[in-house]
Amino acid sequence: MKQVHVFTLVPAAFDWFVHQHPVATAIERGALALHVHDLREYGLPPHREVDDSPYGGGPGMVTRVDVVAAALAGVFDEPATSVRDTRDVYVLAAGGRPFHQAAARELAASERELVLLCGRFEGFDARVEQLFATGSLSIGPYVLAGGEVAAQVVIEAVVRHLPGSLGNEDSAAEESFSEGLEGKIEYPHYTRPRVYEGVEVPQVLLSGDHAAIARWRREQARPSPWRWAGREAEH
Secondary structure (H helix, E strand, C coil): CEEEEEEECCHHHHCCHHHCCCHHHHHHCCCEEEEEEEHHHHCECCCCECEECCCCCCCCCEECHHHHHHHHHHHHCCCHHHHHHCEEEEEEEEEEEECCHHHHHHHHHCCCEEEEEECECCCECCHHHHHHCCEEEECCCCCCCECHHHHHHHHHHHHCCCCCCCCCHHHHCCCCCCHHHCCCECCCCCCCCCEECCEECCHHHHCCCHHHHHHHHHHHCECCCCEECCEECCC
C-alpha cells in the first residue's frame, strides 16, 4: 500500500478529491492510504499563527519553518530533520523539478512514503526545503495561490501507476507519455454517433481489421508538443 501524506493549510481542498477515480478506487482496493494534515493545528499560540512577513520586506506572507517542523515531528513522531531519511518529501514550488510521467512512475515505484508540502501565497521559508525535504516539484511554469492543486496532480499521476487503481489495467498500457507509445501523445478516440456535423469516424476504426486499427493508432500517436522552459519535457 502506498502511503501519501499531504501537509496543507487548506485540508478541505482534498474532501472531493478522495472520492474521485482513480484515487477513490486505489483507496477502496487497498493500494493507497492518503493522509491530509492541517498545518494550522501546529500553529503558534495564541491564534495558531502559521506565517509571517518576509525578512527584507515585500508583499505576501511566508509559512514559518518552525511550524512545518512541528507538524512533521507531530505526525511522524521523530525530529523533522529525520523524516526525509526514510521518506520522499517534496515541497510543491514553481522552481521545483519539472514533474512528468517518468517522475510519477518513479514515485509510484518507490517503497518509501510520499510526503507533499503545500505552501500558500509566498510559500515556505526556504529552510523548509533545505532542512526537511528531499527536493521540490513543479507541475508547470506558472504561479498558483497554493500547492494543493499541484499536490492533487502529483497524487493522481502517481496513483495511476499503482496496481488496482484503474478499472481496466490495460488503460495505462497505451496512454499519453506511456512506454507503450514511446512517450508520444495518445491517438484520437471516437464513439457514437458515427457522423456528427458532417464529420465521420475514420473508416479504419469501423473495418473490424484489428491489425489495421493498431497500425492506424500507432501512426496517429504524435510527439508531445509540451515544452518546459523552452526544452522538451523528459518522458
